[in-house]
Amino acid sequence: MNKNLFEYLLRLGDDSLIIGHRLSEWCGHGPILEEDIAMTNMALDFIGQATTIFEYAAKVENTGRDADALAFLRYEREYRNVLLVEQPNEDFAVTMVRQFLFDAFRKPLYEALQNSSDTQIAAIAEKSLKETKYHLKHSSEWVIRLGDGTEESHEKAQYAVDTLWRYTDELFFENEVDAALQAENVIPSLIPIREEWQKTVTDVLTEATLSIPQNGWKQQGGRTGLHSEHLGYILAELQYMQRAYPGMKW
Amino acid sequence: MVSELQIWQWLEEVSDPEIPVLTVVDLGVVRSVKTNGDQVKIVITPTYSGCPAMQVIEEDIKQVLKFKGIDQVEVELVLSPAWTTDWISEKGRIKLKEYGIAPPADEVDKSVLFADPPVIECPLCHSTDTRMISQFGSTACKAHYQCNSCLEPFDYFKCLK
Ligand SMILES: [Zn+2]
Secondary structure, X not given: OOHHHHHHHHHHHHHHHHHHHHHHOOOOOOOOXXXXXXXXXXXXXXXXXXXXXXHHHHHHHOOOOOHHHHHHOOOHHHOOOOHHXXXXXXXHHHXXXXXXXXXXXXXXXXXXXXXXXXXXXXXXXXXXXXXXXXXXXXXXXXXXXXXXXXXXXXHHHHHHHHHHHHHOHHHXXXXXXXXXXXXXXXXXXXXXXXXXXXXXXXXXHHHOOOOOOXXXXXXXXXXXXXXOHHHHXXXXXXXXHHHHOOOOOO | XXXXXHHHHHHOOOEOOOOOOOEHHHHOOEEEEEXXXXXEEEEEXXXXXXXXXXXXHHHHHHHHHHHOOOOOEEXXXXXXXXXXXXXXXXXXXXXXXXXXXXXXXXXXXXXXXXXXXXXXXXXXXXXXOEEEEEOOOOOOOEEEEEEOOOOOEEEEEOOOO
């Protein structure tokens, strides 16, 4: 098994799974019907991406664990998603700002992964990029509407940016796993991706009249399995059926 | 032994579970058909990553072919090249419209924020005085529109490129 490739696929898959799950929590609770539908549509895209990524990860691991086992039967410390995606929905502003900060990262990442020397990763990226463009447009427009909206919406959007900013650094986490895969042209360097992310975020937040936090303190941990308290609650819900009725199918 | 052309014709009997007016061939999700003796291999591609219809489509294809006497059918799902709405057939576009769903139109680059949504003709009264209610509609592949002339809401099969 290529351990580095497996590890990287878990990062991609877990980011998609967890943010997809967070979006799905809005089902039936959206501020307006159209947004309820939009968020669940996007949730479906993310869960779909996660499924494809885990199916490939299961193949790479080659121990008989399938995509469902990877999604539902790992323990908290085995999840590799960034802390940003597991942060609670709180209100619509927090959800949209979190989505925007993530989409602005995912778009250039998928663009670059389309050139991966690993054909399955390239195919997943090509497929997912088309959806990601819709997501980024949607979340960017909401951040601008909320930031440049009423006094109250501005305040809530700025609170969201200030609260979530500390988790953005981790999007660009790299270690020996990345170095090994970069050497084989499986994945790109995150340096140019960070530059593009920075530009998108600066443009949109400026347009939204929101200020970019200057506080340099950053929180990391998710990529190495050290999560915030929130992931445990997500997993308790996500894994309930498989833990209560092992092997159940429907 | 059955010809590939015959299989393609039979696949016209498999409809999309969410938009039953379209066959899987109209939708462009069937990428290739290969026969080898009694064995048939069909390659399909999803419209959206999370499209819940794909499993049903795979089962429906197998069922229709089984009914025709073909038992050895392998359905493979490939992601690349990624499906685009350009692959919906001309016949499919006409069927969509008759069914009340506006077919995909060329859209502006999604990196342009707050761009005017594409002008979509109402499939019911053919007025072009319509407005987009939501970019995301009843399924991943549709946006929600309303006609300002006849006031009816309708689905628009949004462009995916
Ligand atoms: Zn009309």
